[in-house]
Amino acid sequence: MSEWYPSTTPINLVAPVEGGTACDDASPPRQRLTVVGGGSWGTTFAKVLADAGHDVALVVRRPEVAAEINETHRNTAYLPGINLPLGLRATCELRQAVDGASTVFLSVPAQSARDALSELGPLLGDEVTVVSLMKGVERATGARMSELVHEVGRVERARIAVASGPNISLEIAREQPTAIVVASTAQPTAVRVARLARNRYLRSFVNLDVVGTEFGGVLKNLIAIAVGIVDGVGYGENTKASVMTRGLSEITDFAVAMGARADTMTGLAGLGDLIATCQSTLSRNFTAGRLLGQGFNFSEVVARMEQTAEGLRSVGAILTLAEQHGVQMPISQQIQAVLHGQMDPAELAPHLATDGTEQPAGE
Ligand SMILES: NC(=O)c1ccc[n+]([C@@H]2O[C@H](COP(=O)([O-])OP(=O)(O)OC[C@H]3O[C@@H](n4cnc5c(N)ncnc54)[C@H](O)[C@@H]3O)[C@@H](O)[C@H]2O)c1
Numbered sequence: 099m100s101e102w103y104p105s106t107t108p109i110n111l112v113a114p115v116e117g118g119t120a121c122d123d124a125s126p127p128r129q130r131l132t133v134v135g136g137g138s139w140g141t142t143f144a145k146v147l148a149d150a151g152h153d154v155a156l157v158v159r160r161p162e163v164a165a166e167i168n169e170t171h172r173n174t175a176y177l178p179g180i181n182l183p184l185g186l187r188a189t190c191e192l193r194q195a196v197d198g199a200s201t202v203f204l205s206v207p208a209q210s211a212r213d214a215l216s217e218l219g220p221l222l223g224d225e226v227t228v229v230s231l232m233k234g235v236e237r238a239t240g241a242r243m244s245e246l247v248h249e250v251g252r253v254e255r256a257r258i259a260v261a262s263g264p265n266i267s268l269e270i271a272r273e274q275p276t277a278i279v280v281a282s283t284a285q286p287t288a289v290r291v292a293r294l295a296r297n298r299y300l301r302s303f304v305n306l307d308v309v310g311t312e313f314g315g316v317l318k319n320l321i322a323i324a325v326g327i328v329d330g331v332g333y334g335e336n337t338k339a340s341v342m343t344r345g346l347s348e349i350t351d352f353a354v355a356m357g358a359r360a361d362t363m364t365g366l367a368g369l370g371d372l373i374a375t376c377q378s379t380l381s382r383n384f385t386a387g388r389l390l391g392q393g394f395n396f397s398e399v400v401a402r403m404e405q406t407a408e409g410l411r412s413v414g415a416i417l418t419l420a421e422q423h424g425v426q427m428p429i430s431q432q433i434q435a436v437l438h439g440q441m442d443p444a445e446l447a448p449h450l451a452t453d454g455t456e457q458p459a460g461e
C-alpha cells in the first residue's frame with residue numbers, strides 16, 4: 099500500500115481525490131443516492147450529495163419531518179436556518195427510497211444501526227454500496243458500524259465504505275469549507291464514494307484503513323467528553339490541551355492495537371476530528387461532558403441532550419475491548435467513573451498524566 103502514497107500527499111491521504119490529479123477533475127454522472135436517518139448528520143450529508151448534483155432520497159421516520167423537508171426545504175429541528183436543495187426529497191418509505199439507488203448512506207445512532215440494517219439489508223441489490231456515516235460502536239458487542247453493515251446488512255466488504263473526519267454537521271450545512279475522509283478496504287469503492295461526497299464546500303480524501311477511520315470517529319467522542327468535563331468544572335486551556343494531547347496518545351494506542359495504522363490517527367479521522375469535536379460548543383459529546391463537569395449526573399445529561407452523543411454509549415464497550423487487548427486507557431476509565439458517579443469530575447484532570455506508570459506512553 100505504501101507505494102500508493104506519493105511523498106507530496108498529506109499523511110494517510112491518498113492521491114486520487116486530491117487537487118491536481120486527473121481523478122479530482124472527474125465528476126461522476128448524476129446518480130440516485132439514498133441517505134437513511136434524518137437527524138442532523140443524515141440531513142446535512144443528503145444536502146452535500148444533492149449539492150454535488152445527485153438525486154437524493156432522505157429516509158426519515160416521522161411523516162411530519164418528511165412533509166416539512168418536501169414542502170419548505172427545511173429540517174428545523176436539526177438544522178435551523180438551513181435551506182435544503184431542491185434535489186433532496188424526504189420519504190418514510192425505505193423500500194421505495196433504496197429502489198434504484200447506487201449507494202446507500204447510513205446515519206442513525208449506533209445503537210439503532212442493527213435494527214436499521216435488519217430492515218435495509220434485504221432490500222439491497224448485490225451491486226449497491228453501503229456507506230456508514232456513524233461514529234459509535236454497538237454497546238452490547240463492541241462491533242464497529244462497518245462490521246454490522248457486513249454481518250447484519252449482509253453486504254460484502256468490498257462494497258462497504260465509511261466516512262469520517264472533522265465534520266460538525268451545522269458548519270457543513272452552512273457550507274463552510276471542510277475535509278472528509280472516505281475509507282474502504284476496496285480502493286475503487288473508496289474512490290467512487292469519495293467522488294460522490296465532494297462539492298464546492300466539502301473536499302473528500304481516501305484512506306484504505308477502515309479500522310482506523312472508524313475508531314478515530316468513535317474515540318475522539320470519548321476525549322471530547324473528557325474535555326467537556328474539565329471545561330464544565332471550570333478548568334482552562336492548559337487542562338483541555340493536556341487532556342486532548344494525552345487523549346490522542348491513548349486513542350492511538352487503542353486503535354493501533356485493534357489493527358489501525360498509526361498515521362490514520364494523525365489525519366482527518368483522528369487528530370482532525372479530535373480538534374473539531376473538543377473545541378466546538380456545537381459538539382454533542384463536548385456538551386454532554388460539560389454538563390457532567392457542571393455536576394449533572396448521567397441520567398440528567400441524557401435527558402437534556404436532544405441529539406445523539408455517541409461517546410456516552412461507546413465508552414463501556416471501548417474499555418472492554420481495551421482490556422481484551424491489553425491497552426491502558428486512563429482518560430476513558432475516568433470518564434466511565436464520572437458517568438457512574440464514582441468520581442468527582444474535578445478529579446479527572448489531575449489524574450490524566452498518570453496511567454499507573456511514571457512515564458506516560460507516547461511521551
Ligand atoms: N451531527 C454531526 O455533526 C455528526 C457528524 C459526523 C458523524 N455523526 C454521526 O452520525 C450518526 C447520526 O448522528 P446524528 O447527528 O444525525 O444524530 P441525531 O440524533 O441528530 O439524529 C439521529 C436520527 O436517526 C433517526 N433514527 C434513529 N433510529 C433509526 C432507525 N432505526 N431508522 C431510521 N432512522 C433512525 C432518528 O429519528 C434521528 O432523526 C452518529 O453516529 C453520529 O456520531 C454526526
Ligand SMILES: O=P(O)(O)OC[C@H](O)CO
Nearest residue numbers: 263264265266381382383
Ligand atoms: O456533535 P458530535 O460530538 O457528535 O460530533 C460531531 C462530529 O462527529 C464532529 O466531527
